[in-house]
Every structure is written in C-alpha cells, then in structure tokens.
Amino acid sequence: MKNFLPALINLIFPPLCINCNTPLIGGDKLLCSACRAQLNFIKDFCPVCGSPDSGNSCQLCSTGRFYFDGARSLFPYSMVVQNLLHNLKYNDFTGCARYLSKFIGNYLNEIEPFEDVDIITPVPLHKVKQRARGYNQSLLLACEVARWLPRPVIKDLIKRTRFTGTQTRLNRSERQQNVRNAFSLNPKYSLEQKNILLIDDVFTTGATVNSISNLLKDNGINRIYVLTIARA
Ligand SMILES: [Zn+2]
Ligand SMILES: [Zn+2]
Numbered sequence: 001m002k003n004f005l006p007a008l009i010n011l012i013f014p015p016l017c018i019n020c021n022t023p024l025i026g027g028d029k030l031l032c033s034a035c036r037a038q039l040n041f042i043k044d045f046c047p048v049c050g051s052p053d054s055g056n057s058c059q060l061c062s063t064g065r066f067y068f069d070g071a072r073s074l075f076p077y078s079m080v081v082q083n084l085l086h087n088l089k090y091n092d093f094t095g096c097a098r099y100l101s102k103f104i105g106n107y108l109n110e111i112e113p114f115e116d117v118d119i120i121t122p123v124p125l126h127k128v129k130q131r132a133r134g135y136n137q138s139l140l141l142a143c144e145v146a147r148w149l150p151r152p153v154i155k156d157l158i159k160r161t162r163f164t165g166t167q168t169r170l171n172r173s174e175r176q177q178n179v180r181n182a183f184s185l186n187p188k189y190s191l192e193q194k195n196i197l198l199i200d201d202v203f204t205t206g207a208t209v210n211s212i213s214n215l216l217k218d219n220g221i222n223r224i225y226v227l228t229i230a231r232a
Contacts, residue, residue: 015029017030017031017032017035018030018031018083018084018087019031019032019035019079019080019083019084020032020034020035022034029095029099030084030087030092030095030096030099031080031084031099035080036080038078038080039075039080039081039103040075041074041075041106041107041110041111042072042073042074042075042076042231043111045072045073046058046060046061047070048061048066048069048070048071049061049066049071049206050070050071050072050073050203050226050231051231052076052231060205060206064172064176064210066206066210066213067210067213067214067216067217067224068198068206068209068210068213068224068225068226069223069224069225070112070225070226071203071206071209071225071226071227071228072107072111072112072225072226072227072228073203073227073228073229073230073231074103074104074107074227074228074229074230075229075230075231076230076231077202077230077231077232081229081230082230084096084099084100084229085137085201085202085229085230088100088137088140088141088201089133089137089201093135093137093140094140097137097140097141097143097144098144100141100144100229101144101147101148104141104144104145104148105147105148108145108148108149109148112227113149114149114197114225114227116195116223117149117151117195117196117197117225118151118191118194118195118196119151119152119153119154119157119191119194119195119196119197120142120145120146120149120151120152120153120154120196120197120199121142121153121154121155121157121158121196121197121198121199122136122138122139122141122142122153122155122198122199122200123138123158123198123199123200123208123209123212124136124138124156124158124159124160124183125138125160126160126162126163127160128163129163136155137201138199138200138201139153139155139199141199141200141201141229142155142199145197145199145227149197151197154189156186157185157186157189157191157196158183158184158185158186158212158215159183159184159185159186160182160183161181161182161183161184162181162182167179167204167207167208171205172205172207175204175205175207175208176205176207176210176211178207179207179208179211180211181211182211183211183212183215184215185215185216185219191219191220191221192219192220192221192222193220193221193222194221194222195221195222195223195224195225196216196221196223196224196225197225197226197227198212198213198224198225198226198227199226199227199228200226200227200228201228201229201230202228202229202230202231202232203226203228203230203231203232204232206226209226213226
C-alpha cells in the first residue's frame with residue numbers, strides 16, 4: 001500500500017527524459033533509451049591532455065604546459081551530457097551521480113584503469129559556493145569512482161583560497177589568470193610520492209586542474225591524473 005501512491009503518480013505523470021522530455025518507460029531513469037544511446041566514450045584521445053581525435057600532434061598540448069600526467073574524459077560535451085551535469089548540480093544530484101556510476105565503472109574497465117592511483121580527490125568548490133549549493137558535485141563523482149577503483153577519497157585535500165567566480169565567459173588565458181594561486185593544500189596530509197586522481201565534472205581548457213596539478217607537483221606528489229565526465 002505504501003508504494004501505491006508513487007506508482008499511481010508515475011502512471012498519471014510519468015517521469016520525463018531530462019534531455020528530450022519523452023515519457024520514460026520500462027524502468028528507464030533520467031534518460032530515455034534513445035538519448036542514453038548517444039552517450040559514447042571518447043576512445044581516441046591525446047595521452048596527455050585527453051583531447052579527442054588529436055592524432056600524433058595535439059593542438060592543446062602544443063600551446064601550453066600541463067602539470068598533470070594524463071587527463072581523461074568519459075564523453076564529449078553534448079546536449080545529453082550537459083543536461084545530465086545540470087541535473088547533477090542543481091536537481092537530482094545523488095540520483096544522477098549513481099546514474100553516472102555505471103558509466104564510470106565501464107570506462108575504468110574498458111578505457112583507462114588508473115591502476116597506480118593511491119588517492120582520489122575532488123576539485124573543490126569555494127566554501128561560499130558549497131554552502132549555497134549544499135554539496136560539491138565533484139565529491140559525489142569521486143565517491144562513485146571509488147566504488148570501482150577502491151582507493152581512499154580525501155575530500156579536503158585541496159582548498160579553494162580565493163573565490164574565482166564563473167569561468168563560462170573567459171578564454172583560456174583569462175581562465176589561467178583567474179585560477180592562479182586560487183588553491184592551497186591541506187597541511188594535515190603528507191602525500192609525497194603518492195599518485196593522485198583528480199575528479200571534476202567538465203574539462204574545458206584544463207586551467208583549473210592544471211593550476212591544482214602545479215601545486216601538487218610543487219608539494220612532491222608523484223603522478224597526477226585527471227578524470228572528468230565531459231570534455232568541452
Ligand atoms: Zn530522451
Ligand atoms: Zn594533448
């Protein structure tokens with residue numbers, strides 16, 4: 001009887017696909033099967049920065065220095081992925097992280113296992129932003145990664161010391177300026193010679209993860225990997 005009312009509501013108002021608004025059927029969650037079929041892993045990428053289809057000479061790598069050893073993203077940035085990440089940030093965040101979890105598991109299994117990683121850590125939000133939103137979506141993703149790659153998640157390894165605002169309208173060099181010296185390491189951890197996997201939702205120019213990687217390398221971290229859901 002307890003499940004009767006939600007079942008009835010679902011029958012009258014079936015949940016809609018967050019991308020195309022068609023009613024979800026057959027136990028589908030968040031996305032209909034047609035939209036889900038658009039989620040294809042990036043399989044051909046630059047081994048350093050993870051840019052798709054970069055062949056032998058990567059344009060992004062040729063224009064700047066990256067301090068991380070390897071960045072990877074599950075999907076190219078499409079409308080489906082954009083809607084999923086919007087859902088993760090503003091609506092059904094735990095449900096959406098769980099939804100992405102199986103894709104993360106498959107990615108680690110099929111594309112990049114990150115076997116020599118010791119520690120998983122999220123890109124932090126500034127505490128003002130985190131207080132407003134209530135949680136950090138990158139931490140939720142980091143916890144999902146750890147379900148498949150059983151390593152400790154340190155949620156407070158990196159701190160944002162400066163409020164950097166939204167980077168949406170900034171170009172690459174403006175973004176680099178914007179995030180310079182915006183982070184610090186929590187002195188309570190000593191992680192020299194460890195390998196770290198940094199988790200974020202989107203890789204755009206790489207300015208944020210690069211700034212953090214620079215800081216980590218300065219503090220004796222051995223190898224730094226980056227994993228994001230989307231590649232803009
Ligand atoms: Zn759909
Ligand atoms: Zn590259």
